[in-house]
Amino acid sequence: MTLIKSISGIRGTIGGLVGDNLTPIDAVKFAAAYGVWIKQQRNKENYKVVVGRDARISGKMIQNLVMNTLIGQGINVINVGLSTTPTVEVAVPMEHADGGIILTASHNPKQWNALKLLNDKGEFLDGKDGARILDIAEGDNIEFTDVDNLGKITKNDAYFDLHIIEVLDLPLVNVKSIEEARFKVVVDGVNSTGGIAVPLLLERMGVHVVKLYCEPNGHFPHNPEPLKEHLMDLSEKVVKEYADFGIVVDPDVDRLAFVDENGEMFGEEYTLVACADYVLSRTPGNTVSNMSSTRALRDITEKYGGTYEASAVGEVNVVKLMKQNKVVIGGEGNGGIIYPELHYGRDALVGIALFLSLLADKKMSVSELRKTYPNYFMSKKKIELTPDLDVDAILKEIEARYQNEQINTIDGVKIDFAESWVHLRKSNTEPIIRIYTEAKSQCEADALANKIINEIKEVANL
Numbered sequence: 001m002t003l004i005k006s007i008s009g010i011r012g013t014i015g016g017l018v019g020d021n022l023t024p025i026d027a028v029k030f031a032a033a034y035g036v037w038i039k040q041q042r043n044k045e046n047y048k049v050v051v052g053r054d055a056r057i058s059g060k061m062i063q064n065l066v067m068n069t070l071i072g073q074g075i076n077v078i079n080v081g082l083s084t085t086p087t088v089e090v091a092v093p094m095e096h097a098d099g100g101i102i103l104t105a106s107h108n109p110k111q112w113n114a115l116k117l118l119n120d121k122g123e124f125l126d127g128k129d130g131a132r133i134l135d136i137a138e139g140d141n142i143e144f145t146d147v148d149n150l151g152k153i154t155k156n157d158a159y160f161d162l163h164i165i166e167v168l169d170l171p172l173v174n175v176k177s178i179e180e181a182r183f184k185v186v187v188d189g190v191n192s193t194g195g196i197a198v199p200l201l202l203e204r205m206g207v208h209v210v211k212l213y214c215e216p217n218g219h220f221p222h223n224p225e226p227l228k229e230h231l232m233d234l235s236e237k238v239v240k241e242y243a244d245f246g247i248v249v250d251p252d253v254d255r256l257a258f259v260d261e262n263g264e265m266f267g268e269e270y271t272l273v274a275c276a277d278y279v280l281s282r283t284p285g286n287t288v289s290n291m292s293s294t295r296a297l298r299d300i301t302e303k304y305g306g307t308y309e310a311s312a313v314g315e316v317n318v319v320k321l322m323k324q325n326k327v328v329i330g331g332e333g334n335g336g337i338i339y340p341e342l343h344y345g346r347d348a349l350v351g352i353a354l355f356l357s358l359l360a361d362k363k364m365s366v367s368e369l370r371k372t373y374p375n376y377f378m379s380k381k382k383i384e385l386t387p388d389l390d391v392d393a394i395l396k397e398i399e400a401r402y403q404n405e406q407i408n409t410i411d412g413v414k415i416d417f418a419e420s421w422v423h424l425r426k427s428n429t430e431p432i433i434r435i436y437t438e439a440k441s442q443c444e445a446d447a448l449a450n451k452i453i454n455e456i457k458e459v460a461n462l
Helices: 024-041 059-072 085-094 127-138 159-168 175-181 194-204 232-240 268-282 296-303 315-325 348-362 366-371 391-401 442-460
Strands: 003-006 009-013 047-053 075-082 099-103 112-118 153-155 184-188 208-212 245-249 256-259 287-290 308-311 329-332 336-338 377-384 406-408 413-416 421-426 432-439
Touching (some): 003 127, 009 024, 024 047, 024 075, 024 099, 024 112, 024 127, 047 085, 059 075, 085 099, 085 159, 085 348, 159 194, 184 194, 194 245, 208 232, 256 268, 268 287, 287 296, 287 315, 308 315, 315 329, 336 348, 348 366, 391 413, 391 421, 391 432, 391 442, 432 442
Parallel strands (some): 047 075, 047 099, 075 153, 184 208, 287 329
Antiparallel strands (some): 003 009, 009 112, 099 112, 329 336, 377 432, 406 413
16 A cells, blocks of 8 residues: 655555545645745635546545645635546636646556646646645644635546537547548546546537446446557457447546557557657647657657657656657657647547547548557566665666667666667666667567666676
């Protein structure tokens, strides 16, 4: 059982001891710290925070604790109830709110939950603000308001519709062409809020929807991370229904993956590649993804005359570089689409609308579309070290060995070769180095990972 405190929020397993897990007391403590931070941002009379949750079993309990803590600090709450991470992100600026909290542990199993914290732009907090909230939580200066100045909770169930309207109003989302294509799509909502939002969006675009695990009861029917080994039911359903393709999202709907008409994975890394292909074909510009994402995005970007740059891993880092480079689309290789025209957050709904617009335009099957993109294969491994080893020194030595290659050290060590790359990242919580590689074949990607692992062992005298 675990409680993890980080600059992006707090997450943990439900139950257990205070301080070791995400107990009611921990939820109140960190919600209160966030409330203090909200009030420190500006001196005003009325404060407002949007709060929503995915469909986790613990969601209603944690949400009630969080909302009542905030009103105890004199902060008004807009309760959007069952929601998605991108929907809450869209709601914050629409409400002219001071911030937002999403109760979700993303792709983690059902025993987990988390408080994801947003600023007044509906974006995740940066490192400085996140660290400040952690400091406040560890102190004892949290003050609550008197009885005459308690905040109020206002329920608003409109934000699924408002979010979908915002997506459909985007100039590049071609609803007419999608309607004419008469797509049939299977949706795996992993029994969370994607089972509400994704069918709503698709039906508004004239898509015939076949629902699979779309009951938002929090009982995830499979591991909720949208990886191939977890999606056998979706693959079988797509083939059985003669559907054009299948869609799967994670519990809070910020990650998106597709299954083609044959039940084969389109490739989570290629969700962003396909959406970028469509956006760049109409609005040429630059792109950003994180350092552990596929090189295919760079290839597509350069095909349209743009520039690609990689950020450190983490949505906050991706967004920061996207803003600096004024990109037209970006995101992460885990199926996270960030389209600035709508908002700076990973959003499966906008990804689905862009992907359908691309398919309607290309007039080809999903498997045929996949063949039009550069083919890369990834390997993701890790090596466990003993706690006494200096992990930074080991990474420095690997960096020195490859000093004649293209090196990036903003997040661990990434080495770019002509036909492949390797990215080494140390864990902040345990003596582990994660090794990500990409090459033109799975065999080459695995071989490169194993070569680097052997070199780490050699440097560390393991």
